[in-house]
Amino acid sequence: MKTSFIELKGRERAQALLDNHTFNEILGPFDRVESPHLAAQGIVPESDDGLIIARGTLNGQDVVVLSIEGAFQGGGIGEVSGSKIAGTLERVLTDNQNGKKIIPVIIFDTGGVRLQEANYGLLIISEIQSAIVAIKNFVPVIGLIPGNVGCFGGMSITAALCSSLIMTETARFGLNGPEVIEQEAGIAEFNSRDRRLIWDTIGGAARYETGLIDRLVEDDTAAFRNAIIKAMTPGDGISRTRQIDHYLSLINAIDLSVKTSKEDAARLFKSEELLKTPILEDQPVAGKGRTWFQKLTGNATSISEYPSVLVADTDFEGEPTRFIAVVTNGANRFPRARHGEVGLQEGWAVAKYVRQAINEDAGLAIKRNIVAIIDTPSQAYGYQEELFGIHYSCAAGVDAYASARIAGHAVTGLIVGNAISGAFLTHGLQSSRLIAVNDPAINVQAMSKQSAARVTKRTIAELEEATQKVPAMAYDIRNFNSLGPLDALINLSSPEEPGDADVKTVVFELSKAIHAADGTLRHRLETPNAIAQGRVYSRLVRTKIAEQWS
Amino acid sequence: MESFSFTTPAKQAVLQRAHIGVVGSGDLEILLEPGNSGTTVFNVRTASEGFQETWKAVFERFSAQHDIDAVITINDFGATPGVVSLRLAQALEVANQTKN
Numbered sequence: 001m002k003t004s005f006i007e008l009k010g011r012e013r014a015q016a017l018l019d020n021h022t023f024n025e026i027l028g029p030f031d032r033v034e035s036p037h038l039a040a041q042g043i044v045p046e047s048d049d050g051l052i053i054a055r056g057t058l059n060g061q062d063v064v065v066l067s068i069e070g071a072f073q074g075g076g077i078g079e080v081s082g083s084k085i086a087g088t089l090e091r092v093l094t095d096n097q098n099g100k101k102i103i104p105v106i107i108f109d110t111g112g113v114r115l116q117e118a119n120y121g122l123l124i125i126s127e128i129q130s131a132i133v134a135i136k137n138f139v140p141v142i143g144l145i146p147g148n149v150g151c152f153g154g155m156s157i158t159a160a161l162c163s164s165l166i167m168t169e170t171a172r173f174g175l176n177g178p179e180v181i182e183q184e185a186g187i188a189e190f191n192s193r194d195r196r197l198i199w200d201t202i203g204g205a206a207r208y209e210t211g212l213i214d215r216l217v218e219d220d221t222a223a224f225r226n227a228i229i230k231a232m233t234p235g236d237g238i239s240r241t242r243q244i245d246h247y248l249s250l251i252n253a254i255d256l257s258v259k260t261s262k263e264d265a266a267r268l269f270k271s272e273e274l275l276k277t278p279i280l281e282d283q284p285v286a287g288k289g290r291t292w293f294q295k296l297t298g299n300a301t302s303i304s305e306y307p308s309v310l311v312a313d314t315d316f317e318g319e320p321t322r323f324i325a326v327v328t329n330g331a332n333r334f335p336r337a338r339h340g341e342v343g344l345q346e347g348w349a350v351a352k353y354v355r356q357a358i359n360e361d362a363g364l365a366i367k368r369n370i371v372a373i374i375d376t377p378s379q380a381y382g383y384q385e386e387l388f389g390i391h392y393s394c395a396a397g398v399d400a401y402a403s404a405r406i407a408g409h410a411v412t413g414l415i416v417g418n419a420i421s422g423a424f425l426t427h428g429l430q431s432s433r434l435i436a437v438n439d440p441a442i443n444v445q446a447m448s449k450q451s452a453a454r455v456t457k458r459t460i461a462e463l464e465e466a467t468q469k470v471p472a473m474a475y476d477i478r479n480f481n482s483l484g485p486l487d488a489l490i491n492l493s494s495p496e497e498p499g500d501a502d503v504k505t506v507v508f509e510l511s512k513a514i515h516a517a518d519g520t521l522r523h524r525l526e527t528p529n530a531i532a533q534g535r536v537y538s539r540l541v542r543t544k545i546a547e548q549w550s
Numbered sequence: 551m552e553s554f555s556f557t558t559p560a561k562q563a564v565l566q567r568a569h570i571g572v573v574g575s576g577d578l579e580i581l582l583e584p585g586n587s588g589t590t591v592f593n594v595r596t597a598s599e600g601f602q603e604t605w606k607a608v609f610e611r612f613s614a615q616h617d618i619d620a621v622i623t624i625n626d627f628g629a630t631p632g633v634v635s636l637r638l639a640q641a642l643e644v645a646n647q648t649k650n
Contacts (some may be wrong), residue, residue: 009572029569029581042551042627044597046573048582071574 002220006168009070013146014054016221017228022056026548034545035078036537037117037472046072051081053088053545059229064088067107070149076114077155078199079472082124083541089131090542091549096138103232104135106162106291107115107144111177112153113421115456118446122421123485123524124152124538126398126429130521132161133402136239140144140164144224144230145204145213147171154425154446160395161241164231165213166224167204173213174202175391175422180451184381185336200262201386209219209266212240212389240392241399244355245390248348249274254384256333265387278345282307283331287340288417288495289375292345293325295503296373296510306349308332308340313368317511320368322357326376326427336382342423343380345395350427354400358407366372369410369514374400374428375417377408378448394426401430410517414510415477415486416495419530432517433522435509436477439495444480471534484530487523489515528538553598556592556606558613559583560565564620571637578626578634582641585619596626608634616642 008016015023027033029047038045050072054065066085066185068075078086085106095102113121132141145151145161151159159165159173165172176184178192191197200206215230217223251392252275253268254260268274284290284307290461293302293310300312300323308329313322328340337343342350354370361367373402379390388440405411413431420443428434436442447455466513467473468471471482481489488509492502517524525535525542568582585591592609608631622641629637 029579030583031569039595044551044573044627046579046625047569047623050572069572069574071577073573173598197571393630 002218004146004219005221005224006170006219009071010050010067010107010109010271011052014052014065014067017105017225017385018056018058018063019060024055026053026055026088027541027544031544033080033537033541035080035117035466037079037470041116041466041470043116049078049080049084051084052074053084058225061232062102063105064092064102065105065107067262070109075110075149077110077112077121077125078114078117079120079124079214079537079540082121082128083538084545085129086124086131087542087545089128089135091545093131093135096135101139103139103142105142105144105228106128107146108151108155108159109146110148110151110155112395113446115452115473119444119472119474120482122177122424122429123483124155124427125158127521128370129158129161129398129425130402130430132158133399134406134538136163140231140237142166142228145171145173146219146224152177152443153301154422156391157394157422159423160392161399163239164237166215166217166227166231167207167213167215168219169204169206170219172198172202173204173207174386175379175394176386179384179454181381181386183451183454184448189336190383191463195297206262208267209262210389212392214238241351241396244348244352244396247396248352249276251344251348251388254388256335256384260384260387262387278305280305280307280333280450281331282329285328285330286330286376289325289329289340289373291498292373292414292416293327295498296507297323297372304349304353306345308337308346309349309353311353316335316369317507321365321371322353322368323371323373324353324427325373326350326423334380334382334384336385339377340375341345341378341380342376342394342426344385344388344393347390347397347426349394351400354404357409358404363410367407367409369412370401370404371410371510371514372417372428374413374424374433375426376420376423377418378420379422394422398444399428405430405432408519410514412504412510412513412517415442415444418442420448421446430521432519432523433487433513434436434485435490435513436481436486437495437506438477438489439489440476442493443475444476444477445475451477480487482529482534484527484534485524487516487527551595551597552596552603552628556609557589557592558609559588560590560613560617560619561588562617562619564618564645565648566645568641570641570644573625573627576628576630576633578624578629578637580641581623582645583621585621585623590618591621592624593621594624594626598626598628604625604631611635618642620645
């Protein structure tokens, strides 16, 4: 007899997966570590912040199930719920490093970042992703997307990093939800009321047919358990985010003059004859990212095949350094990425050139520094983007930067312009150290104001009023700095047109940040701002998990 | 959001703590913990404002049927009185379950 898995609540799902009588919850409801940000905004919190950490065994193997409660705030990732995932995965990594095998299973039922705590969501999702990349060197990380909410936003990028993904037909999996694409790109790009279109683009069956997930199961608890047991076998699963050449040639082969159907997409995904060399036009548009790339590399010529991703190796303050910037190409092959967005091409291209540095420096004692110059308005919102898995493109960038850090490269992020959402996760947030220009024009956020207003059912004026009072939701770089992620907030005389003195200041601060890089993301939790007010609960959650972990 | 408390006298001890429900649409979360104050204390946070009298009626009815010395914490996301009564009964059942 079948027993529905989807119908179960988050805690019951964890119980149902584990072997009988082995369920042991960490940081459960009675520990009462709830979100400190929701009640302040008039929203009733939940005692576990919608995230269940369950230790136990599955088929006799030590596992920890991280179950997101989709019924609470749409499974949105806030400071506490996100830190429960990140903190647990950090323990899992330590245990595996010490020879204690424990496999993480993550149940994704989430719309992504919880908009009421957007800045925390974004930061912490990058911390979750960092842990997943590191754990995969030891054991598989298994992801489930059963539905009802599905898996969206920054958490779709997280899911794309898993060793193995298991879905049902009734779940949806994509970077941008249909409503947000319609909001950003118009109804002609994506009609959010067209159910058939939605399922054919981001539904479980479509994802399985195009090969972006590993297993499609029926809504049955036993089927999920069996699929997980298979996924625990060493060697199971494909590291899609490392098949960079394959996916880049696939993306080069997309015919953008038509709306590719699900069937044509599936054929293309399986085709062997793809385009190895991209045919690309370049129409450079001025911007802060491009300006700083030129200033810091001494006008070096980019070695990248993709005009929207600039890459150059230079001698920076006496050290080999690779600079990478995502910039605006007004003639980008993908219309939805013509304003400097991170689109299908950009994530994979960033990954390609980060991996190239890792591979070239593999045997060297001194690995080149990698600097991400950040000025990205957002990820690309579009139909083809979702169909061809833009979340995997973003995940490839995340995987590459995190892997570079783990391999011993100093990875540093320099925020000179906007740093938004999936684009920031892909290009910047995996940096050990982040520094930023103190420029009121800079926006740091998880979602544009227009979309955030629509999703939270507020006017833009109401949203702006709410965000000014809450650093967790604010859009400006100073509020972002108050959370503790920045090593330096650099004052310049002219952020728009930096002169020699401004460049000298940035070179000094960047050099300092590069030398401070320690290969992890831990430092963000240890800055004076983080300790004083910015990351109090992120730290508390980790301390409590450590106390209860055995 | 609105917060308030309600207290009724009580004598009987409960066996253990219990957790029920989620803070999801039309539902609520209940944390029931053994007390030692000779009362049933109901601490409520609710998304729906202006229904204190209704809550009071639900609690009075519950207390008339069940004498428990306990602290009951409720995080509510718009549950109807019927759902509240059902969840309270479930929480009490779990709290008084004898472990095998």
